[in-house]
Amino acid sequence: MDIIKLLKKLTIEEKIGQLLQLSPFHFIKDIEVEVFGNVKELGLTEKKIFSAGSVLGIHNAAEMIAVQEKYLRKSTHQIPLIFMADVIHGYETIFPVPLAISSSWNPKLAFDTARVSAIEASSAGIHVTFSPMADLTRDPRWGRVVEGFGEDPYLNAVFTKEMVKGYQQGDISKDENIASCVKHFAAYGAAEGGRDYNTVDVSRLSLHNYYLKGYKAAIDAGAKLIMTSFNVIDGIPATINKHLLRDVLRDLWKFEGLTITDYDSLHQVVPHGNAENDREAAQKGLIAGLDIEMASSCYINYLKMLIENNEVSIELLDEAVLRVLKLKEEIGLFENPYKGASVEKESRIIRSNKHLEISKNVALESAVLLKNDGVLPLSKNKKYALIGPYAETKNTNGPWSWHGKNELNHTLKEKLEEQGIILSLVREVNHINELSNEEQALLKKADAVIFALGENERESGEAHSKVDIKIPRNQEKFIEFAKEQNLDSIIVLYHGRPFDLSNILSTNAILDVYYLGSMANDAIADLLTGLINPSGKLTMSYPRHVGQIPIYYNYLNTGRPKVEGDRNEYVSYYLDELNTPLFPFGYGLSYSKFRYDNLVLSKNEMYFNEEITVSVDVHNESEIGGFETIELYIRDYVASISRPVKELKGFQKIWFAPHQRRTVEFKIKKDSLSYLNAEGLEILEPGRFSIMVGSSSDHLLCLDLICKKEVSL
Numbered sequence: 001m002d003i004i005k006l007l008k009k010l011t012i013e014e015k016i017g018q019l020l021q022l023s024p025f026h027f028i029k030d031i032e033v034e035v036f037g038n039v040k041e042l043g044l045t046e047k048k049i050f051s052a053g054s055v056l057g058i059h060n061a062a063e064m065i066a067v068q069e070k071y072l073r074k075s076t077h078q079i080p081l082i083f084m085a086d087v088i089h090g091y092e093t094i095f096p097v098p099l100a101i102s103s104s105w106n107p108k109l110a111f112d113t114a115r116v117s118a119i120e121a122s123s124a125g126i127h128v129t130f131s132p133m134a135d136l137t138r139d140p141r142w143g144r145v146v147e148g149f150g151e152d153p154y155l156n157a158v159f160t161k162e163m164v165k166g167y168q169q170g171d172i173s174k175d176e177n178i179a180s181c182v183k184h185f186a187a188y189g190a191a192e193g194g195r196d197y198n199t200v201d202v203s204r205l206s207l208h209n210y211y212l213k214g215y216k217a218a219i220d221a222g223a224k225l226i227m228t229s230f231n232v233i234d235g236i237p238a239t240i241n242k243h244l245l246r247d248v249l250r251d252l253w254k255f256e257g258l259t260i261t262d263y264d265s266l267h268q269v270v271p272h273g274n275a276e277n278d279r280e281a282a283q284k285g286l287i288a289g290l291d292i293e294m295a296s297s298c299y300i301n302y303l304k305m306l307i308e309n310n311e312v313s314i315e316l317l318d319e320a321v322l323r324v325l326k327l328k329e330e331i332g333l334f335e336n337p338y339k340g341a342s343v344e345k346e347s348r349i350i351r352s353n354k355h356l357e358i359s360k361n362v363a364l365e366s367a368v369l370l371k372n373d374g375v376l377p378l379s380k381n382k383k384y385a386l387i388g389p390y391a392e393t394k395n396t397n398g399p400w401s402w403h404g405k406n407e408l409n410h411t412l413k414e415k416l417e418e419q420g421i422i423l424s425l426v427r428e429v430n431h432i433n434e435l436s437n438e439e440q441a442l443l444k445k446a447d448a449v450i451f452a453l454g455e456n457e458r459e460s461g462e463a464h465s466k467v468d469i470k471i472p473r474n475q476e477k478f479i480e481f482a483k484e485q486n487l488d489s490i491i492v493l494y495h496g497r498p499f500d501l502s503n504i505l506s507t508n509a510i511l512d513v514y515y516l517g518s519m520a521n522d523a524i525a526d527l528l529t530g531l532i533n534p535s536g537k538l539t540m541s542y543p544r545h546v547g548q549i550p551i552y553y554n555y556l557n558t559g560r561p562k563v564e565g566d567r568n569e570y571v572s573y574y575l576d577e578l579n580t581p582l583f584p585f586g587y588g589l590s591y592s593k594f595r596y597d598n599l600v601l602s603k604n605e606m607y608f609n610e611e612i613t614v615s616v617d618v619h620n621e622s623e624i625g626g627f628e629t630i631e632l633y634i635r636d637y638v639a640s641i642s643r644p645v646k647e648l649k650g651f652q653k654i655w656f657a658p659h660q661r662r663t664v665e666f667k668i669k670k671d672s673l674s675y676l677n678a679e680g681l682e683i684l685e686p687g688r689f690s691i692m693v694g695s696s697s698d699h700l701l702c703l704d705l706i707c708k709k710e711v712s713l
């Protein structure tokens with residue numbers, strides 16, 4: 001298809017239509033008969049609807065085929081619709097939530113989840129997924145931390161990249177590949193107070209060094225679209241932010257794909273106070289470099305008028321429309337408007353055993369063992385009580401799993417019993433008082449109690465911010481009861497954000513499972529019984545108190561850092577709480593026991609154009625084989641800008657047989673030693689660095705490295 005020629009044939013209305021994205025119901029309902037609220041509110045006519053360029057949220061192949069057929073019957077130029085949807089952690093086979101996936105520290109698993117998602121979603125006729133979410137998250141009050149890969153820019157970039165590769169496989173024209181739309185550009189995760197949609201105010205240095213890294217990685221991996229965020233940056237909503245959309249995206253990063261608003265976010269620049277009305281919003285959007293408008297109608301209703309009045313140029317419109325046509329061409333829609341959609345294939349492959357097995361493998365590596373004083377693994381010779389709101393529920397899919405079916409999942413009770421674990425009492429209750437006297441008596445007779453606790457699936461995700469990040473208060477009573485009765489207890493924790501767990505630490509063990517998807521309890525039972533050794537590690541710091549937020553391991557030192565043990569008062573600390581988190585970034589236990597020693601640098605001084613090797617000996621001192629993630633951090637002591645006390649620069653997840661000792665090596669090159677200035681340009685400065693390797697961000701061996709300017713070798 002010659003898309004330039006096609007563009008020339010389009011009327012101005014037809015061009016503007018290509019920039020409109022609507023929901024499937026707009027096409028399915030007969031609007032002449034039924035003019036319902038949304039259509040009226042948006043000022044849409046049938047003509048405008050049937051000029052739209054793309055669809056948001058299709059449900060299955062049959063629906064896709066019906067919408068496309070109806071649309072093409074009415075279309076003059078036979079330009080097919082693109083179908084986009086939120087396939088976030090699986091389509092119908094649901095995987096662990098992204099925060100859990102990152103806790104696996106195994107990027108290959110992110111690739112696998114994206115592959116299965118693409119295979120399933122494409123069979124339903126979906127061409128684009130609004131994933132990955134590359135927003136850096138440092139505030140557990142924000143409900144959307146569950147959708148991201150945590151607080152670290154490096155790890156976030158690694159996982160984001162793998163997701164994009166998994167969805168697209170470098171060629172979106174292939175039937176089982178879909179295009180990736182990375183979101184939410186930019187810094188949506190830095191919403192003040194952790195309140196969703198709230199103001200963001202971060203410096204350009206922070207943007208480039210921390211917040212933008214994930215989106216950039218997605219674009220470098222070939223992501224075809226980027227979604228703007230709801231928030232302002234520098235006082236300008238991201239959706240009409242020319243600096244972000246043109247200077248950063250196009251000029252600095254050379255992005256050639258499409259930009260798209262978030263839901264209604266172009267219209268929302270009016271309540272933001274950046275445009276008088278939808279007309280001005282449309283003008284600012286196109287000038288800023290915004291291509292597709294999702295679910296509001298500023299472009300469709302006002303762009304024509306703005307162009308005719310010379311308030312925006314037709315060239316800007318053509319540029320945006322051409323990008324839409326280009327994506328349609330790349331997907332192959334002009335040859336086959338129904339690309340991928342197949343009712344037969346959909347029913348055959350969706351939630352297949354093969355896909356479920358992959359989901360279970362991801363789940364097995366995503367759970368994090370936070371505490372264990374020896375009560376885990378469970379023993380088949382003991383009697384356990386299983387109590388709490390997650391004891392018998394199948395609701396383990398978590399937020400953004402609109403196509404997943406919780407009812408097909410298994411319960412923890414079923415899965416533990418299948419493994420021969422004796423459960424003397426099982427009760428799905430929210431409070432210890434809900435147990436009858438006889439049940440309490442039974443509970444006391446158990447050898448230990450498993451508490452399946454956590455927050456409701458709907459308490460995290462979009463629009464679900466919280467100020468209280470403790471375990472729901474009535475659930476604390478379970479732990480108090482266990483303590484009073486001297487009962488051993490194990491908590492299995494289902495939730496969508498880091499919690500403040502300080503008031504339930506008297507428990508003997510905590511297995512943190514977030515929402516692990518379709519095979520959650522299958523995997524959890526394997527981990528509890530020791531069939532599989534837990535290997536996840538945290539990717540967000542767990543605070544001791546909500547008042548410590550934002551809390552993250554890669555903070556700046558300040559001019560008055562707190563030194564543990566030093567009694568000086570005039571330093572950066574709290575009167576009533578420690579600075580450190582309860583469970584740090586990178587932390588996670590295993591049934592094995594690993595010891596690190598013998599950290600060695602191949603050279604103590606390096607020129608920037610050299611590469612050195614850092615090695616460390618890791619020893620599994622236990623009888624149990626297991627995976628260990630070895631983490632590499634670097635500190636740059638003196639630079640033109642203040643640098644974090646440590647930054648993750650590499651990691652390796654490796655299997656250790658019982659008692660195995662291995663020497664693990666990392667390479668250090670200049671890209672691990674540089675930072676970005678406020679313009680996003682790479683800066684390398686010589687001086688003293690620390691190289692740190694260990695099992696967690698607070699458990700590291702450390703050596704100094706002197707770096708010098710490049711010389712010709």
Ligand code: NOJ
Binds near residue numbers: 263
């Ligand atoms: C709003 C959410 O912020 C975004 O992540 C999602 O992709 C869109 N709605 C479309 O559903």
